[in-house]
Amino acid sequence: MITIIVADDHPLMRSGVKSVLQSDEQINIIAEAQDGQEALNLIIKHTPNVALIDVEMPKMNGLEIARRILELKLKTKIIFLTMYKDEDMFNAAMDTGAFGYVLKENAAEDILEGVKTVASGDYYISPLISSYLVKRLNAKKELELRQPSINDLTKSERVILKLIAEGKTSQQIADELHISYKTVENHRNNISKKLNLSGTHSLVKFAIKNKEKI
Structure with missing residues (x-):
């Protein structure tokens, strides 16, 4: 019933x-x-x-x-x-x-x-x-398949990510690239947003895990 x-x-x-x-x-x-x-x-x-x-x-x-x-x-x-x-x-x-x-x-x-x-x-x-409904389900499927990736990053962001993967701090990256510490931090924030990463160590973990792809 x-x-x-x-x-x-x-x-x-x-x-x-x-x-x-x-x-x-x-x-x-x-x-x-x-x-x-x-x-x-x-x-x-x-x-x-x-x-x-x-x-x-x-x-x-x-x-x-x-x-x-x-x-x-x-x-x-x-x-x-x-x-x-x-x-x-x-x-x-x-x-x-x-x-x-x-x-x-x-x-x-x-x-x-x-x-x-x-x-x-x-x-x-x-x-x-x-x-x-068909259009709605297709749109949902496309969104699920469209996962953020390293390819979404700019050339500068990929350089920063590569250095993060090498275990370098923001200050060390700033010194090596001759840019300010604040600029490095801005890059880190932008990279995290583009890759949907949150949490203190999530960016470092992602960088190390994908080191060969950068």
């Missing part, structure tokens, strides 16, 4: 969605809400498997509700029910940790499959805008 809460400030829309959901014996609507604050309170109280939430609601919008659920680490999976086909809105919604995005114009056709898909742990996007 899939437990679900339906939240929409439009009574007719809420009634229509409930009617579709109630046609399936696997789904149990345990509560409904007409504004965002009521929806959040009900989700916290009941922790349903799925919460079907309108993006635009009074008192608290759907995105705010989803963020709160994420902060509270509740197990309820969010499906946004919306009229927005805009890609930016879609990405903003999915950034909140939502599992589904169903267009109101296709709710009658999509809602049952969407609820069952999300309840099983998968994502569901209305087919009309499914390309948004």
Whole structure:
């Protein structure tokens, strides 16, 4: 049995969605809400498997509700029910940790499959805008593959990194390159930022580990 809460400030829309959901014996609507604050309170109280939430609601919008659920680490999976086909809105919604995005114009056709898909742990996007999810996943994959590397450094920064790998201090590097100590420190900070390094010894460890590549 899939437990679900339906939240929409439009009574007719809420009634229509409930009617579709109630046609399936696997789904149990345990509560409904007409504004965002009521929806959040009900989700916290009941922790349903799925919460079907309108993006635009009074008192608290759907995105705010989803963020709160994420902060509270509740197990309820969010499906946004919306009229927005805009890609930016879609990405903003999915950034909140939502599992589904169903267009109101296709709710009658999509809602049952969407609820069952999300309840099983998968994502569901209305087919009309499914390309948004593909683009989103591809962008995420490209970002993961695009790891910072030594090739992102300037020639001067690579020289500094090579000397760090040799175990030299900032003052020794400054003396050898005839530049100021402050300039060396600036280079070190810039190198760390470019390589996403943090911590007192992380730059030294990276330099030693990649000495042959510099």
